[in-house]
Amino acid sequence: MQRQESGVTQPRPPTVAEARARDKARKRAEEAQQAAAAAAEHKKRTRKRVLIGGVAIVGVAGLVGGGYLAYKALTKPDEVTAYCTVIDQNGQEIVTPDDQCETASNAVGSGAGGAHLLSNGIFIYNGSQYRYYYGGNNTVGKPPTGGTTVQPKGAQITTKSGSTVTRGGLGTSSKSGGGGS
Structure with a gap:
């Protein structure tokens, strides 16, 4: 066993297996980050579409309700x-x-x-x-x-x-x- 002195001893170069493992870990981290960004974008688009659909449904319901009330007002006997x-x-x-x-x-x-x-x-x-x-x-x-x-x-x-x-x-x-x- 050898003694290492801080600031004097040079770190050994990584082995081929260690370098491959670091590269794989870096790629997995980048892929996970891209997947998380894609999922967040998809969630944002879905939420926006749901809100737009909800507003459209409320608008149609309001239009139908207003039409019904107008019809009842016109056809209701005095x-x-x-x-x-x-x-x-x-x-x-x-x-x-x-x-x-x-x-x-x-x-x-x-x-x-x-x-x-x-x-x-x-x-x-x-x-x-x-x-x-x-x-x-x-x-x-x-x-x-x-x-x-x-x-x-x-x-x-x-x-x-x-x-x-x-x-x-x-x-x-x-x-x-x-x-x-």
């Missing part, structure tokens, strides 16, 4: 409130509680109490003339304003109490808050 009115002794029309028109229309339907229907949408019960007033924002005991006596075509018509107006505006159904028959 909602109109019907107010029961009576013509008083002075000939003035006054808004009355909904149950008075319901009672009068039921009497017209059954022929009770001398009730009968006039051709202009007015029905008479116990000597009083009743009809529905469509639309506006009316108060019981005051004259109707902001609406019409003509029943709107294709509208969902309900009274303030929630009954659905049927029979051409004369009478109500017993259904509350639903569609008419």
